[in-house]
Amino acid sequence: MNTLLKAALLLLCASTLSMASEVLAVVNGQNITTEVAPKNFKSMDRALQKKIINRLIEKRLASDYALSTPISESEEFKKTLKHVLQMNSDLKDKKEEEKFLANILKKDAKIKGYTEEQLYSKKGLLAFDFLVNEQADKIKAALTQKELKEYYELNKYKYDTPAMKELLTIVVEDQNKANTIIDELAKSKNKLETFRALAQKYSLAPSASKNGYFGKIPTEQLNDQLKPLLKDLKKSEYSQEPIKTEFGYQIFYILNDIAKFNSRFELVKSKVENEFMQQKVKQWASDTIKKLKQEANISIKYL
Secondary structure, three states: OHHHHHHHHHHHHHHHHHHHOOEEEEEOOEEEEHHHOOOOHHHOOHHHHHHHHHHHHHHHHHHHHHHOOHHHHOHHHHHHHHHHHHHOOOOOOHHHHHHHHHHOOOOOOOOOOOOHHHHHHHHHHHHHHHHHHHHHHHHHHHOOHHHHHHHHHHOHHHOOEOOEEEEEEEEEOOHHHHHHHHHHHHHOOOHHHHHHHHHHHHOOOHHHHHOOEEEEEEHHHOOOOOHHHHOOOOOOOEOOOOEEEOOEEEEEEEEEEEOOEOOOHHHHHHHHHHHHHHHHHHHHHHHHHHHHHHHOOEEEOOO
16 A cells, blocks of 8 residues: 555656656757746747747757856856855855855756756856856957947948927817917917926827827928928927818927937947947857857757
8 A cells, every 4th residue: 555655656746747847858968848938838829939949949058058168167157156046045044155155056056946957047147148248358359449430330320310309299179279279378488388288188199198298200200291380490489370180280399409410430439339349249149059059959849
């Protein structure tokens, strides 16, 4: 009876483990399971599951690669890893803390609150982040002004600002109502606050809940009907007559009249460098993982 009971319990335990952890893919002989997938993974549609499995494969490859490099032995990495994992632990005393800190650096470390796979992933991805930062330092050290200027010239449009109008608007059904609103604005001493209040009270547009705020729009992108009526209006001015549009009768208020800005390299150099660095580092990470995938033995088990 005891033997049968033990067998039943073993089967129950095996069944529970298999339900809790299911193999999604095998990468270079190592299982990737649902332990590192989102908790709602099984309820997702197939297309999203496929994307997540692919991402988990990339994370595993990145982890394996990073943990095989000297970066994982650096004191800075160890210090950061201890800090990250210690934040999620419940340590009672200094002795327990010392034991915890020594344990997490072991290859087969086991820590309360993490499965072995989850802990490996956390360590590996942190190590890969360190590699990314190391690569960023190398790129920055080799960066020349010539390279930066060439990047700026190719992407100058991103740093220039076209002339824009920042607008408020009121939309009403009939022209008489629009004229009444314009008359009320003309009498007001604080036209901006009056416009906002009237927009909230009368406007039929969704922007009524935001005091009529329409947003910023490049002057050149105003349609043929609005451009001649609004392009010459300055900050704090408003359209003096109702404008008939497909939405009704509209009144516009110029919250800001933003002048065109033609950038110069010296003025935006810091922003250019940051974007250049981000692009280069992202490309390095992408190329590294692509190469790892090409060389890896990968088998999808779930889909």
